[in-house]
Amino acid sequence: MIRMTHLGGPTVLLELGGWRILTDPTFDPPGRKYHFGWGTSSVKTAGPALQPDEIGPVDVVLLSHDHHADNLDDRGRGLLPAAGTVLTTPAGARRLAAPNVRGLSAGETTSLEAPGKERLSIRGTPCRHGPPLSRPVAGPVIGFALTLGHAAAVSVWMTGDTVLHRPVRRLARELDVDVLLMHLGNVRFPVTGPLRYSMNSRDAISLMRLVRPRLAVPVHYDGWSHFSEPTDHLRTTLDRAAGVPDIVRWLEPGRPTDL
Known part of the structure; x- marks a missing residue:
């Protein structure tokens, strides 16, 4: 069984195999404008469903x-020292420079073991956070594929912030995935016009048809001003796509959901 609690944005508490796993911690209140570099910025428009001291x-x-x-964000960063292990990009690990932080590259796998928990294997998966040649602007990003014990299937594939480029499509055809955790939102910035920095609803449909997961969970599609695809449009598009509504699961923020 996999239990997911969506806390807002990309932040999800995953409970599987005895492990408590938090994705992309964001706990700041709404209203602040953040600068992402190269003339890009975004305003946080929604706060978290739970605070760090409420998640255990x-x-x-x-x-x-x-x-x-x-x-x-700032409150998410404050949570990192208390976590057992933090996995991120090699560049991120160098910047964070903490004993509990490990860098992971796409295609690389690391394993975690602890008493009372199933062995957890975590594979880095490819991301490109924007159009071709955007990495110097957007920076490196990583996704994660989680496998328990000696199972052949991936329990959860967290795509990370990425567009649907060739390495993601190729991996989607290879993996046997139980739950697909999709970062969407169709990120755009005025300074770069029509260029997109994350997947939209049509990309999500294409990815689900390639992966064929048991369930697909959309996250990171609202709560910030740089998301250009309205939530109503995203939901309507996925709900009307042939064969897709049966596997899409929308999570209510703050409510644990067994998948």
Whole structure:
């Protein structure tokens, strides 16, 4: 069984195999404007459903990248020292420079073991947080595929902030995925016009048809001004796509959901 609690934005508490895993910690209140570099910025428009002291102990933090506040804000950063292990990009690990932080590259796998918990294997998965040649601007990002014990199937694939580019499509055809955790929102910035920095609803449909997961959970699609696809449009598009509504699960923020 996998239990998920969506706390807002990309932040999800995953409970599986005895592990308590937090993705991209963001706990700042709404209203603040954050600068992402190169003339880009965004305002946080919604706060978290729960505060850090309400979620309990965290064994693992999966941090897709540390340099954008919509994936790691000030209060989220304050939570990291108390986590057992933090996994992020190698560049992020160097910046965070803490004993409990490990860098993970796409294609690399690390394993965690602890008494009373199933062995947890975590594979870094490819991300490109924008159009071709955008990495110098957007920076490196990583996704994560989680596998318990000696199972062949991936329990959860967290895509991270990425567009649907060739390495993601190729991996989607290879993985046997139980739950697909999709970062969406169709991120855009006025300074770069029509360029997109994350997946939209049509990309989500394409990815689900490639992966064919048991369930797909959309996150990171609202709560910030840089998301350009309205939530109503996202929901309507996914609900009307052939074969997709049966596997999409919308989480109510703050409510634990067994999947």
